[in-house]
Amino acid sequence: MRTTIDLPDDLIRAARVRAAASDESLKELFTRALAKELDRAARKQRRKLPVIGSSRPGRSSITPAELEQVLGDDDLDRDVV
Structure with missing residues (x-):
């Protein structure tokens, strides 16, 4: 496809x-x-x-309720509701 663009002279020279x-x-x-x-x-x-390293990959001791609490606290820290 053909198109026309206007570029600075010094840029064209360098190109x-x-x-x-x-x-x-x-x-x-x-x-x-x-x-x-x-x-x-x-x-x-x-x-x-982001990846967080673990000494026990694939395992987590956090419960869904704890995760919800942490995420809710994070939203409150940011004044997001």
């Missing part, structure tokens, strides 16, 4: 130099750079939950 040094076209350079940026943004959104 032309980089593309020439990499023996690729401006289209290839911009496609690669944009794909990399979009992939990075997507990975940033897919953050993993």
Whole structure:
């Protein structure tokens, strides 16, 4: 697809130099750079939950009632109801 964008002259100059040094076209350079940026943004959104180490993996001594209490206390600490 064709599109027109307005970029600063110094950015275009630097892109032309980089593309020439990499023996690729401006289209290839911009496609690669944009794909990399979009992939990075997507990975940033897919953050993993924190992992807490345990000497007894797979086991928990907390009851559902205790978990509910802890989560409720956390909400109160944040003034979230």
